[in-house]
Amino acid sequence: MPKSAHKIGALLFCPDCGTLLDLPEADADSVTCEQCGFVEPASSYENIVITTKSHPDAFPSALRQKRKTQTKVHESGETRTIVSEQCPACGHDEAYSVNKQMRSADEGTTVLLTCVSCRHGWRLNN
Ligand SMILES: [Zn+2]
Ligand SMILES: [Zn+2]
Incomplete structure (x- = not known):
């Protein structure tokens, strides 16, 4: 079986380095880990994508600030x-x-x- 991302709630984490993976672009068929280059197929998000309506303003500024250095901010709140x-x-x-x-x-x-x-x-x- 190929390795696949760890799912926690609506989030996927890289199985190699634990980095929070971004949501795929609308027309992309995969997501690449920023840290190690692991590629997760976008199909992994099919059951769990719920953030299509969200936009950066949905996060309090403190969290957005944090996101620059820490990728797990979505767990807050x-x-x-x-x-x-x-x-x-x-x-x-x-x-x-x-x-x-x-x-x-x-x-x-x-x-x-x-x-x-x-x-x-x-x-x-x-
Ligand atoms: Zn990784
Ligand atoms: Zn089950």
């Missing part, structure tokens, strides 16, 4: 809990839940779920 949701991929009934409050109220809350067992990721919109 998220709360992760284990909830009982059935995984659509393997049927396991526990998943990590990450609540993301969207900036505008009418976008509501998106709950990101990651299967505890198989790491399949999906999302629920309230």
